[in-house]
Amino acid sequence: MSSAPLIAILNGPNMNMLGLRQPHLYGAATLDDVESLCAEVAEELGLGLDFRQTNGEGELIGWVQECRGRCAGIVINPAGYTTTSIALMDALLATELPVIEVHVTNIHRREEFRQHSYVSKVAVGVIAGLGVSGYGYALRAMAEILEDQA
Secondary structure: OOOOOEEEEEEOOOHOOOOOOHHHHOOOOOOHHHHHHHHHHHHHHHHHHEEEOOOHHHHHHHHHHHHOOOEEEEEEEEEHHHHOOOHHHHHHHHHOOOOOEOOOOHHHOOOOOOOOOOOOOOEEEEEEEOOOHHHHHHHHHHHHHHHHOO
């Protein structure tokens, strides 16, 4: 049994279409590519990984709630729920865990409605616009946060 801190990487709606949906915005990498990147970085940092994606808001909130007492931190790409889900924000708050928000595109350079994030209100940091590499950066930042807490 591993004693590595477990980090949940949670992905919201349409992230399963990464690599297919609007590649001019999101790039050619697939969600499987993102998971492989995260696994490599997590192994390098000595972190455990729980990587998931859902199109359902309720399921995503349930996964967030499961993190309390089980995970050391959460990296989340809330996708379409970024701008709409107060319930997701509340669930993240209830975990009392460090949260890092990730977006493949720079939401602040996109349509005005995409520029507001409820998740940012509870995140210790936000990585946006650096493509799928942002997930690796988020894991590295999470490792530093956990080290500082130790």
